[in-house]
Every structure is written in structure tokens, then in C-alpha cells.
Amino acid sequence: MRGLFQSQNKSKLSNFFKTLNRSIKLQNTNDHTYVKHNYVDIGAEEEVEDEIEGMVIDSNWQVGRRIVELGVLAEKMYCYVPTGKVGPTGSFDITAKIVIGMIHAGLGYAQIRNFLTECNLPVMSKSCFQKHEKKIGKIFVSAAEESCKNAQQLEKEISADKELELEVSFDAGWQKRGSGFNYNSLTGHASMIGKQTGKVTCYDIRSKSCKFCEHHEGKKETVPSHDCCRNWYGSSKSMEPDMAVSMAHKMNDNECAIDVIHADNDSTTMLKLKLDFENLKKKDDQNHTTKGITKSLIELSKRHKELKPGEVIPYLNRCFMYAITQNSSSELQIDDGLSRIVPHVFGDHELCGAVDWCTFKDDPISFKYKSLPNGKPLISEDLRRDLENLIEKYKSKASSLRNLGSTQANESFNHSVATKAPKSNE
Numbered sequence: 001m002r003g004l005f006q007s008q009n010k011s012k013l014s015n016f017f018k019t020l021n022r023s024i025k026l027q028n029t030n031d032h033t034y035v036k037h038n039y040v041d042i043g044a045e046e047e048v049e050d051e052i053e054g055m056v057i058d059s060n061w062q063v064g065r066r067i068v069e070l071g072v073l074a075e076k077m078y079c080y081v082p083t084g085k086v087g088p089t090g091s092f093d094i095t096a097k098i099v100i101g102m103i104h105a106g107l108g109y110a111q112i113r114n115f116l117t118e119c120n121l122p123v124m125s126k127s128c129f130q131k132h133e134k135k136i137g138k139i140f141v142s143a144a145e146e147s148c149k150n151a152q153q154l155e156k157e158i159s160a161d162k163e164l165e166l167e168v169s170f171d172a173g174w175q176k177r178g179s180g181f182n183y184n185s186l187t188g189h190a191s192m193i194g195k196q197t198g199k200v201t202c203y204d205i206r207s208k209s210c211k212f213c214e215h216h217e218g219k220k221e222t223v224p225s226h227d228c229c230r231n232w233y234g235s236s237k238s239m240e241p242d243m244a245v246s247m248a249h250k251m252n253d254n255e256c257a258i259d260v261i262h263a264d265n266d267s268t269t270m271l272k273l274k275l276d277f278e279n280l281k282k283k284d285d286q287n288h289t290t291k292g293i294t295k296s297l298i299e300l301s302k303r304h305k306e307l308k309p310g311e312v313i314p315y316l317n318r319c320f321m322y323a324i325t326q327n328s329s330s331e332l333q334i335d336d337g338l339s340r341i342v343p344h345v346f347g348d349h350e351l352c353g354a355v356d357w358c359t360f361k362d363d364p365i366s367f368k369y370k371s372l373p374n375g376k377p378l379i380s381e382d383l384r385r386d387l388e389n390l391i392e393k394y395k396s397k398a399s400s401l402r403n404l405g406s407t408q409a410n411e412s413f414n415h416s417v418a419t420k421a422p423k424s425n426e
């Protein structure tokens with residue numbers, strides 16, 4: 001066939017399809033009739049028999065299209081045409097694959113049904129779909145558990161080899177977006193990711209709802225025993241500390257105790273963790289620290305109009321982050337770095353001598369601030385007092401600001417989760 005096309009210079013893909021279409025028109029088969037729909041459910045309910053004897057070949061298969069596995073098709077070509085590989089329970093592999101694909105793409109039965117219908121492919125029944133979903137869900141969970149255990153061991157080994165403490169980053173996500181301080185999502189998930197391996201060493205889920213329970217409760221019936229997914233009755237926000245504690249315990253039980261945790265600046269989580277793990281150290285996350293500083297400065301700008309011009313707050317934020325990240329080797333240095341900020345922005349450069357980012361010492365007369373309005377220092381005494389208080393607040397927790405951690409990996413993981421279970425804003 002190929003040689004024929006090549007000789008006629010028709011080996012291009014478009015030509016190939018043209019030829020293919022033409023031949024179908026000529027043969028005028030009934031395989032792709034779009035008039036008479038008489039779908040048969042190719043789900044788990046129908047089994048393909050291996051023996052030819054006693055097999056009734058249903059002519060329904062001629063209607064509509066099928067996804068077929070070419071290997072299986074070729075192998076059985078001599079007798080009849082099976083539509084795919086069949087698992088030990090008699091269900092088609094393709095059904096399981098569709099369900100896996102659906103979970104992966106974050107779709108539900110209705111979307112899959114619409115998609116397949118538009119492709120003119122028969123759809124499996126909803127019960128068949130749900131059966132597979134349940135079965136595959138369990139396999140997913142056991143694979144995830146296995147993967148976490150391996151990651152824990154690897155993280156422990158690498159940390160021990162490098163004579164480092166075991167560090168993980170922690171962050172939680174909710175299925176529904178929290179608006180400010182209003183969290184009312186029905187489900188929440190969290191992950192712990194090893195610093196050395198970048199692998200998920202632990203995960204947890206909290207769910208406030210179970211469709212099965214709700215169905216029976218709605219009818220005021222006793223709920224039959226089932227594999228219930230409802231495991232949380234508190235508020236959505238309090239899921240986070242609870243998951244952190246149970247995950248820390250889980251890792252501890254697997255002889256993979258955590259020494260240092262990188263987390264956002266949520267104090268409840270840390271307080272709860274400290275109750276059970278006294279020696280656990282906390283490192284702030286760089287992103288959340290920056291956000292925290294900006295938030296405090298915006299709060300101050302409501303009372304101080306000197307902070308209003310667009311460039312002032314980002315400049316102060318840069319000064320803060322510079323003091324914290326450039327001096328991360330010791331708490332004392334962070335302290336010194338933070339002490340320089342307020343005098344510098346108010347025009348007193350006595351402490352700036354030791355650093356090269358302040359150019360005042362090079363040319364005191366024509367010195368101008370690049371990022372302050374008109375290049376002039378700030379002047380309000382009230383603002384100075386408030387900024388000094390803010391600096392004191394950060395100095396007091398200099399220890400957790402050293403070598404800032406990052407929960408970026410967890411945020412990325414939460415993002416992946418959100419693509420499988422799309423967030424809703426309702």
C-alpha cells in the first residue's frame with residue numbers, strides 16, 4: 001500500500017486520509033450510519049467469550065464507532081472481532097481506562113457521556129462507571145500510600161547522608177476558594193514534601209460531606225454501613241492544623257520523624273504541632289513572609305498617607321526581604337539588617353556604612369532615594385514609630401526567618417489537585 005502511494009507521490013498524511021474517505025464512500029458500508037442509533041452498552045455488563053461455539057454475534061456492533069485495541073484485533077482477526085482486552089472480572093480494559101482518564105482530567109460521568117456521544121461512541125452505564133470509579137479509587141489510594149512510604153525512606157536516607165535534619169514543607173488547600181478569612185469549603189487536603197527529594201512524603205484529606213450519608217439522612221433513614229468519607233465535623237479552617245498533626249504522627253510512626261517544618265505563618269498549626277512534638281522547629285516560608293509584610297504595610301498606609309504613593313510599599317518590602325534573606329546566616333545579622341531600614345528611609349545613614357546597597361556614603365550631597373517620592377526621605381514621626389514597632393515584631397522572630405523555607409512545592413501540588421478536583425467559587 002505504502003509503496004503504491006509513494007510511487008504516486010501521495011504519501012502525505014492529507015492524501016492518505018482523502019484516499020481513506022473515498023474508499024469508505026465507495027464501499028458504502030453501514031458501519032457509520034448516523035441515522036439509526038441502536039447503542040449497546042459495552043460496559044462491564046457484557047462479556048466477550050473466548051469460544052466461538054455458542055456465541056451469538058450481535059449485529060449491533062456494526063452501529064456507531066468503537067475504540068479498538070489493534071493488537072487484540074489483529075490477533076483474533078481469523079474468526080470474530082473482539083472490541084478489546086477483557087480483565088479477570090469480564091469488564092473491558094477500555095472502561096477502566098476511560099474512568100482513569102476521567103479522574104485524571106477532573107471530569108464526571110455526565111461530561112464523559114457527552115464527550116463519547118459526540119464522538120458517536122456508545123457510553124457505558126452510570127452504574128458500571130461508578131463501580132469502576134470505586135475500584136480504581138482504592139487502587140489509587142494504595143499506590144499513593146506506597147509512594148509516600150518510599151519517599152519518606154529516601155528523604156530520611158539522603159538527610160542522614162548529608163548529616164542534615166529532616167525537613168519538610170507543609171501547606172493545605174481547600175476545594176473552595178477562601179475569601180479572606182471566610183473558609184467554608186467541604187473538603188480540604190494537605191501535603192508534606194521532603195526538602196531533599198522534593199517528593200510528597202505524606203498527604204491527608206478532610207471531608208465534611210459524604211453523598212451516601214446525605215442521601216439516607218435526607219430520607220430520614222438509618223445510614224447503612226459503608227466506606228464513609230466524612231471525617232471532619234469542625235470548621236474548614238481548622239482542618240489545616242488537624243491534618244498537620246496527624247501527618248506528623250504518621251511520619252513519626254514510620255520512623256521518619258520531622259525535625260524542621262516549613263509552613264506558612266499560620267500560628268494555630270504550629271501551636272497544635274508543638275503540643276505533640278516539642279522539639280519541632282519551624283521555618284517561615286519566603287512567599288508568605290513577603291505577603292505578611294506587604295499586608296502590614298498596607299494596613300499602616302490607611303493611617304499614614306506617606307505610604308500611599310505606589311512605589312513606597314514595594315520599596316519597604318524589598319528592604320525587609322533584603323535584610324532577611326541576605327543575612328540569613330545568623331539571627332544577629334538579621335537583627336542588624338532590620339535595624340538599618342527605618343533610619344535609612346528617614347534620612348539617617350549612620351548604620352548604612354557597612355552595606356553597599358546604600359550609596360549615601362559615596363556622595364552625601366547629591367544622594368537621592370530611587371524609590372521614594374521626589375527622592376526624598378520619609379518624615380512623619382508617627383509613621384516612624386509604627387514602622388519601628390513592625391521591625392521589632394520581625395526581630396522577635398528572627399530565628400524562624402533564618403534560611404527561609406519554601407512551600408512553593410506544596411502550592412504547586414495543591415494546584416495539581418485542583419485540576420483533578422476543580423475549585424468552585426459558589
Ligand SMILES: [Zn+2]
Pocket residue numbers: 210211212213214226227228229230
Ligand atoms: Zn458516609
Ligand SMILES: [Zn+2]
Pocket residue numbers: 344348349352358359360
Ligand atoms: Zn542609607
